[in-house]
Amino acid sequence: MPGYNSYNDQELIVLFNSGDDAAFKEIYLRYDKPLYLYAYHKLGNKEESRDVIQDVFAWMLTNRKTLNFTGSLAGYLYKSVLNKIYNIYKHKQVLSKYAEGGSFYIDIESQGTDYLIREKDISAMIEKTIAEMPPRMREVYELKSKRYMSAKEISEHTGVAESTVNTQLKRAMKHLKLKLGLLIYITFII
Template identity: 30%
Template sequence: MRNKKSYDILSDNELAILITSGDEAAFNEIYKRYWERLYVAARHRIEDSCEAEEIVQDIFCNLWRKRSNFELTKGFQNYFSVAVKFEVINRMAKKSRENRVKKEVLVWSSAVDESTSDQLDFNELQNQLAMTIRVLPEKCLLVFKLKHEKGYSQKQIAEELNIAEKTVEAHLSKARKTIRIRFGYLAEMAKSVLFL
């Protein structure tokens, strides 16, 4: 077993390889090296210090959870910089989505005839939509949120995330397909809530 003291001399790439095999000491070393930097970056983007701490914790939890498939390409500094950016965008989009869905549900429900036996349980629909959206792959979810909650164009999303417009289109297509499969005949109603 590796001496604990020797972890601090390992490179990020060496630690990344050790993390993939479940080496907790390697993970702890990465945590020690980058926690403060991540917190400062998150705090710079979000005014709430508690939320900034939550963002950092979530990023490290996600890293550990996905460790077996983790691959470091450009170093942890770059990886964490992108992770903070995505996590902040996700949180802002989530708040925006929650407010928007609440408004849409109120407008939608007021237009439905209360006496009809087909009246939908809008809270349930909202929960089902939220659960369906939440299980989208991370990048797909981010693209979907930027498009439908922030109102970004495909070009703006491509520029924001530094990916090709075709990739943006593919993520959006995947998100729509997932929602349609999950909701079946409710997909058309889901469209009106999410502006698909």
């Protein structure tokens, strides 16, 4: 009989939902390191990253009977990690607001506040990443994304060849994808 590492994610989910602990172990072994690297890339803190991953897997194990996987296992796990990271950002932001002012109240349970905090966090991450771009790449990218200029218009505006503008735009998009991670990059593009 082949080992669990030969099963695909869907097969592992079926086995996991039926109570097979070896399937959970394989899911953990398969995704622990990639999820940790993803969390560490977002948080920059080893302990927080490890805690996030452990929380996701512990929650998954505790709630195995009620879990309903409608998409891919990888998508579910990465989204769970990202939600935990958002919660950390949200918690830090709430703490800093109370430390600064102390006399106001934010309803952190409201969906509107949660959305605004996430949107603000993502926007700050995107702006920071854009600011880290080399000057020419940043200029070309900002002309495209903020002033909605075509490559030809950017070429005329900057005095750079259109092919160079296209190359700079491709590099800028690659830079964003590498720095922000695929999920936020896709969310940002949409």
